[in-house]
Amino acid sequence: MKLLEHKGYYGSIEASVEDGVLYGKLEFIAALVNYEGETVQALKAAFEEAVDDYLATCEAKGYAPELPCKGSFNVRVGHDLHLAAAVKAKELGISLNDFVRNAISTATPV
Template sequence: MNNVMIYKGYNARVDYDAEDEIFFGRIAGIADGVGFHGQSVSELNAAFQEAVDDYLETCRKIGKSPEKPYSGKMMFRVDPETHRRAAIAAELSGKSLNQWAEDVLAKAACR
């Protein structure tokens, strides 16, 4: 079972609760807690889309900018030796460190 849903650029991870016999999920990547559930895949899909639409509408009504999917800018620290090895790997592959890191992260994120 694919446990990730995508709608209007928002993602959610889906799990199954065997005790309550429902699928449930939460929109990922935003601080606001927006969850949804359904007893079937079609109910779950409809509930997810409704949750995203409701989130966007609620933000509009209260004058809040909805949290958007990520901008693509990342800042993080690594061990200096890791930084050195990554820079060398990027140079040897003919890429900038930024492009090399993006390729490596993209591959890892698809696993």
């Protein structure tokens, strides 16, 4: 799935065949922020306006806007994979957290 990006925020791109519109929402934050447009260019402009409006609203109300992804998350991998990763991390002399961080950064370079 392709995502839109503006000022560090990401948005989805969906289509409603019935309504003949493109639409989306900001991803990776709890606040519900929607946008729509009839063309790709209109959707992109609506997305950027939605991000700007979200940031302006947060500033006007005096609270910090949510950052997409906090930097920590829980992953349920099952006992066997958890144990294998813990053993491998110990063998490498690193923490399990560093082992997982290295695996993710190898798969998804920033």
